[in-house]
Amino acid sequence: xxxxxxxxxxxxxxxxxxxxxxxxxxxxxxxxxxxxxxxxxxxxxxxxxxxxxxxxxxxxxxxxxxxxxxxxxxxxxxxxxxxxxxxxxxxxxxxxxxxxxxxxxxxxxxxxxxxxxxxxxxxxxxxxxxxxxxxxxxxxxxxxxxxxxxxxxxxxxxxxxxxxxxxxxxxxxxxxxxxxxxxxxxxxxxxxxxxxxxxxxxxxxxxxxxxxxxxxxxxxxxxxxxxxxxxxxxxxxxxxxxxxxxxxxxxxxxxxxxxxxxxxxxxxxxxxxxxxxxxxxxxxxxxxxxxxxxxxxxxxxxxxxxxxxxxxxxxxxxxxxxxxxxxxxxxxxxxxxxxxxxxxxxxxxxxxxxxxxxxxxxxxxxxxxxxxxxxxxxxxxxxxxxxxxxxxxxxxxxxxxxxxxxxxxxxxxxxxxxxxxxxxxxxxxxxxxxxxxxxxxxxxxxxxxxxxxxxxxxxxxxxxxxxxxxxxxxxxxxxxxxxxxxxx
RNA sequence: GCCCCCAUCGUCUAGAGGCCUAGGACAUCAGCCUUUCAAGCUGAAGAUCAGGGGUCCGAAUCCCCUUGGGGGCACCA
Numbered sequence: 169x170x171x172x173x174x175x176x177x178x179x180x181x182x183x184x185x186x187x188x189x190x191x192x193x194x195x196x197x198x199x200x201x202x203x204x205x206x207x208x209x210x211x212x213x214x215x216x217x218x219x220x221x222x223x224x225x226x227x228x229x230x231x232x233x234x235x236x237x238x239x240x241x242x243x244x245x246x247x248x249x250x251x252x253x254x255x256x257x258x259x260x261x262x263x264x265x266x267x268x269x270x271x272x273x274x275x276x277x278x279x280x281x282x283x284x285x286x287x288x289x290x291x292x293x294x295x296x297x298x299x300x301x302x303x304x305x306x307x308x309x310x311x312x313x314x315x316x317x318x319x320x321x322x323x324x325x326x327x328x329x330x331x332x333x334x335x336x337x338x339x340x341x342x343x344x345x346x347x348x349x350x351x352x353x354x355x356x357x358x359x360x361x362x363x364x365x366x367x368x369x370x371x372x373x374x375x376x377x378x379x380x381x382x383x384x385x386x387x388x389x390x391x392x393x394x395x396x397x398x399x400x401x402x403x404x405x406x407x408x409x410x411x412x413x414x415x416x417x418x419x420x421x422x423x424x425x426x427x428x429x430x431x432x433x434x435x436x437x438x439x440x441x442x443x444x445x446x447x448x449x450x451x452x453x454x455x456x457x458x459x460x461x462x463x464x465x466x467x468x469x470x471x472x473x474x475x476x477x478x479x480x481x482x483x484x485x486x487x488x489x490x491x492x493x494x495x496x497x498x499x500x501x502x503x504x505x506x507x508x509x510x511x512x513x514x515x516x517x518x519x520x521x522x523x524x525x526x527x528x529x530x531x532x533x534x535x536x537x538x539x540x541x542x543x544x545x546x547x548x549x550x551x552x553x554x555x556x557x558x559x560x561x562x563x564x565x566x567x568x569x570x571x572x573x574x575x576x577x578x579x580x581x582x583x584x585x586x587x588x589x590x591x592x593x594x595x596x597x598x599x600x601x602x603x604x605x606x607x608x609x610x611x612x613x614x615x616x617x618x619x620x621x622x623x624x625x626x627x628x629x630x631x632x633x634x635x636x637x638x639x640x641x642x643x644x645x646x647x648x649x650x651x652x653x654x655x656x
Numbered sequence: 657g658c659c660c661c662c663a664u665c666g667u668c669u670a671g672a673g674g675c676c677u678a679g680g681a682c683a684u685c686a687g688c689c690u691u692u693c694a695a696g697c698u699g700a701a702g703a704u705c706a707g708g709g710g711u712c713c714g715a716a717u718c719c720c721c722u723u724g725g726g727g728g729c730a731c732c733a
Contacts, residue, residue, distance in 0.1 A: 184733045219732055276731070283730085292658040293729060318731050336661065345659045345729085353731040360733045384660050384728040407662080414725070445668065445681090452670035453680045472669080475726060479667045482682040492695075534694045544693095596691090611691035623693035 177209025178374045181235075181242070182364070184216040185227035189234050190424040191478055192379060192409040192417045195443045199406055200377045201240045202444070202466040212371060213245035216364070218357045234426045238436045239459070247371070249363050256358035259366050259396070260319045260351050268395040269351060271317035272299040273310040294347040295320070319352035321361075321392065329387040334375075334404035334468050341387040349388055365389050369398045377468075380405045380475070381416070404468050407447045408475040433506055433538025434483070438490040442483045446476045456489065488536040499532050500525050503541045507549075510542035515549045523548075526633045530625035548634060553620040553642060557649050560616055565605070567653040570613045573603055574650070577614065578643045587636045589628040596628070617646035 181197040183189060189197075204211040213235070215228055228246075235242065249256075263269035272295075283293045300322065302310070310317070323346045330340040351362040358366070368376060383405045393400035411417050417424050429439060437459065444462050445455065448471050457465070491499065500521065507519055527548040528541070535541050547553055565573065580595055600610050615627050618639060624630060631639050 182733095186733065216733065222732060272731090274731095279730080287657075290657040294658090320731095339660070341660070347729080350731050355731075357731085359731070364733090379727095380661070381727055382733095387660095405661090408726070410726075416727075442668095447668095449669055451680090455668095455681050474662055474669095476668065479682065482668065485682055488695090533696095593691095600691095607691050609691095615692060619692095621692090625693075627691060 176372065176374055177204060177207040178212065178372050179204040179209060179377065180212040180214050180245075180368070180371065180373050181240075182214040182216050182367075182378075183231050184219060184222075184360075185224055185231065186219055186222040187224055188227060188230050188425040188427060190417050190426060191443065191446075194234065194238065194240075194426045194439075195409055195446055196377065196379055196406060197235060197240055198238075198440060198443050199448070199466075199471070201242075202462055203375065203377060203468070204243075205463045206466045209374070210243045211241075212247070212373070213242040214247045214367060214371070215245075215249065216360065217248055217250045218360065218363050220355065220357060230427060234430075237430055238426075238440060244371075247367070249358070249367065252363075252367070253356065253358070255370065256363050256366055257352065257356070260358070260362060263321070263351065263395060264319060266395070267322070269319050269321050270300055270302075270348075271307070272320045272348075272350070273313075273315045273317045274298055275315075292345070295349075297348055300348060316354040318350045318354050320348040321351050321388070321395075323348050323388075323391065329390050331386060331390050331400075331403060333383070333386075334402055335407075335471050336380075336383065336405055336473060339383065339386070341384070346387060346391075361385065361388050361392065365392045365396075365398075368401055369393070369396070373401045375402045375404060377404045377406060380408050404471070406471065407473055409446055410475050410477045412477065414475075414477060431539070433540065434487050435490045435494075435502070435538075438483070438487040441490070442486050446478060447472055456486070484536045491535055491538070492533050494532070496525060496529055496532065500528050503528055503531075503535075503538050506538045507542050507545070510539070511546060511549055514551065519549075523633075530629055530633065534625065547619045547621070547624070548630075552645070555616075555620055555646065555649055557653075559620075559622065560613075560646065560649060565609050565613050567650050569605075571647060571650045573599075573605060573610055574613065574617060574643055574647055576603065578640060578647070581636070581643075582640060584636065587632060589626075589632040592631050593628040618642055 179200040181200050183193055183197075201211050203209070213232075215231070217223060217228075232246065260269065264271070274295075278298075279295070282296055286293045299317075299320070324343045326343060328340050328342045330338060333339055349361060350359050352358055367373075386403055386405075390400055409417060411424070426439075440459060440462065441457055444457065444466075448466065450457065450461075450465050450470065494502065504519065504521075504524065507524065508517065511519075527545050531541055531545050534544055560567075560570070577596065577599060580599060581592070584591065584595070596611070596614070597607070600607050603610070611627055612622065615624055615630075616622060618624075618627065618631055618634065
């Protein structure tokens with residue numbers, strides 16, 4: 169599409185620093201970013217920090233870090249609403265001057281009592297417009313009393329507001345279901361409704377993509393644009409992402425903060441791909457899309473309307489796919505910090521990169537997340553394994569045959585000059601035949617001896633990477649543990 | 657309580673009146689491969705398209721009602 173407005177596509181992501189960004193917030197950021205990039209528009213970052221009470225220290229940094237981590241780079245900002253207070257106050261004053269707003273002196277206590285009463289009477293909680301109809305005398309009395317008022321919007325008493333949502337279509341609200349909401353708080357800060365529309369207007373935002381939870385406040389925003397004679401942007405409400413209990417995501421849902429996923433070793437590209445598919449799809453079969461493909465194909469027409477529960481298992485699968493697609497060098501580069509972080513302290517640092525690279529070539533296709541890598545690979549790094557003797561004895565071979573077989577293996581391998589996977593395999597396979605064992609049982613015992621576990625990368629490659637010295641040492645250790653269990 | 661939105665396999669989704677005896681993906685199960693694990697490949701199971709009325713020659717697709725779910729109703733965003 170090549171409309172003339174193509175050049176003025178301006179999107180924004182406007183989080184409030186009242187907590188750490190979760191999947192839902194980031195999905196919103198992603199869709200805004202994708203839409204902007206698709207149309208060659210501008211992506212703006214705006215911090216809506218107008219709630220001084222709920223402000224969380226450090227939240228802004230985490231928001232910025234998360235966006236950077238995911239590669240959702242912004243073209244303008246971050247703008248901070250707390251630094252633009254005069255703009256909102258001026259707008260509030262304008263609304264006041266033009267009789268679209270009024271001062272309200274009601275105390276929080278009165279409002280609370282009123283709301284309780286309404287709820288008790290099973291009526292919708294709504295401001296009763298007490299201060300909307302104050303006489304001049306009452307006004308000057310209240311003013312003289314030194315009460316700091318708030319500014320409320322004069323919502324039209326009758327009629328309705330209809331707007332066209334790019335995703336949900338035509339939506340209508342009757343004015344009498346709305347109330348005279350606050351625009352400017354008594355601390356001088358604007359509410360979301362005021363600050364949001366002022367900034368969207370001033371920053372020439374063309375499309376507002378935000379979560380569906382905002383759908384029902386959109387008529388207020390439309391009314392505000394009208395009162396100010398401003399052109400409203402296009403609205404597109406995105407379906408919600410729900411927690412496992414089908415409720416709005418919140419802190420209580422554990423690993424919902426995006427930074428958690430970084431810590432757990434998910435790749436940005438996998439996160440992006442996965443999140444894009446939560447509410448959007450290309451067609452009936454494509455699951456894996458690169459950033460470029462996402463940008464090229466993204467469109468609001470293909471955004472659905474139904475809330476989605478995010479499926480962690482699918483994310484894990486997808487992350488595994490992205491992990492396997494990495495070059496070995498890149499995989500090593502990505503996994504190194506996790507090895508550093510999670511390998512036991514007894515493992516000497518710095519880790520040897522070429523050794524790590526050999527190890528990880530065996531680990532790469534087995535990891536779903538980078539955080540799993542140290543777990544999967546620790547036996548390559550530990551000097552001495554802590555064997556589970558139960559495991560050794562529970563092998564498919566009994567203690568006696570295992571001891572015998574490992575002893576002979578040890579003797580053969582000890583003389584070996586060439587230590588590579590092919591040679592080891594040749595020797596140990598023929599030994600299997602000689603001893604009249606089955607590969608499954610013999611290699612199984614060897615695997616436990618070498619790795620301390622039953623599930624591990626291919627035995628011979630593992631032994632090759634580990635090196636002769638360590639392997640022989642581990643065989644010996646195993647024999648020592650096995651010996652006491654051997655009946656003579 | 658009032659208002660708004662939504663409704664296809666357990667989950668993410670395709671489906672914009674006939675191509676649907678509803679397709680794909682994750683997860684599950686089975687088989688193959690194989691020294692284990694993983695990956696890969698093949699296959700299976702899984703949705704009376706929430707229910708009920710219409711409209712139409714024909715409905716998952718359009719309309720209405722019911723039910724269910726979600727969201728909103730702060731001097732929070």
